[in-house]
Amino acid sequence: MLIIYQTIAILIGYIIDQIIGDPHGFPHIVIQFGKTISFFENHLYGMTNKRVAGLLLVIFTLVTCTGVPAVILAIAWHISPALYLIIESIICWQLLAVKSLRVESSKVYDELEHGTLESSRNAIHMIVGRDPDALDKTGIIKAAIETVAENTSDGVAAPLFYMAIGGALGGCFYKVVNTMDSMIGYKNDKYIDFGRAAAKLDDLLNYIPSRVCAIYMIVAAKINRLDASRAYNVWKRDRRKHASPNAGQTEAVMAGALGIQLAGDAKYFGKIIKKPCLGDDLRPVMSSDILSSHKILNTTALLIIITILILRILIIYL
Incomplete structure (x- = not known):
């Protein structure tokens, strides 16, 4: 019975996200994750052993940010399955970022x-986290497309992957780790040791979803009459060139599908970071490429949600 309500909630959450996205001023669970991470950072960063402090932050944050929703959902289920469905749906909605990613890049x-x-x-x-003052028009376009590509996995495919496994709580577990990585997972002087545990765990959790997402993106490129063949070839050739073991998967697909070159050197916090290029420099990038990246984002999200519904329905009836 529970799996039926979880499945319906995932679908409802996806639909709500597509319709209204993340309205400003509305209470948001990911914002609460961020506040919790900041709270533990303020209390643990002073420890001498930064790696141990960072590991403790990961443990305490995960226990808090998955434990509280678990208790709320358990109480809701005890009161009424309908109440459980409402809360589960809201959480699933807020863990997804299809429309907000599309809106912000638009x-x-x-x-x-x-x-x-x-x-x-x-x-x-x-x-993006890079220095915008160092970007010309081409750099801005590439940064936007790379963000869409990376977050098609981080903000859509991966949350859905873990929701498919464990409902809203599975999605919460992933999103907490991903939020920790975005806040403290930097390889700079402040976070190189403190954020190590969060960054490594994020890499681990994204390993399978990023690769599954890349395959779905290639299919999405084909559906949208983009260059799916080049997307596949560039993915095979360039996916391991990225510093991240996961971001390169989807960025390589996007570069190939659009027939452009992405990545390359970028400036973060005043420091130039050397990065290899992904894709082939077949033509100059254009601002309209951002809109083309949205086609892959939207289609990939739809394909994944359809897959999840089919798999969960099969589990229910088999």
């Missing part, structure tokens, strides 16, 4: 088309 496209270079830099600064 703002970059709009500024590139109708604004100034400065306004375009301001828009890209909202969705």
Whole structure:
């Protein structure tokens, strides 16, 4: 019985995300994850052994951010399955980022088309960690496309993957780790040791979803009449060139599908980071490539949700 309600909740969450995304000012579970991470960071960073402190942060944060929703959902189920469905659906919705990823990257496209270079830099600064002042128009376009590509996995495929396994709580477990990585998983002087446990766990949790997502993205490229063959070939050739064991999977597919070159050197926190290029420099990137990346994002999300529904229905009836 529980698996039926979880399956319905995943579908409802996906539909709500597609319709309204992440409205500003609405209480959001991922924001609470971030506040919890900051709380434990403030209390643990002072420890002499930064690696142990970071490991403790991971443990305490996971226990808190999965334990509280687990208790709430258990109480809701005891009161009424309908109440459980409502809360489970809300959590599933807030763990997904299809529309918000599309909306935020569309703002970059709009500024590139109708604004100034400065306004375009301001828009890209909202969705990437690199120094926007170091980006020209080409760099801004590439940064937006790379963000869509990476977050097609991190913000869509991976949460859905873990929801498929464990419902909203499975999604929470993944999203907590992913949020920790985005906050403290940097290889700079402050977080190289403290954020190590979070970064390694994020790499582990994303290992399978990123590769599954890459395959779905190749199929999505074919459906949208993009270059699926090149997407596959570039994926095979360039997926291991990225510093991240996972981000290169989807970025390579996106570069191949669009027939452009992504990645390359980037500036973070005032420091130039050397990165190999992904894809082939067949033509200059265009702002419209951002919109093409949305086609792959949307289709990939739809294909994954259909797969999850089919698999869960088979489990229910077999």
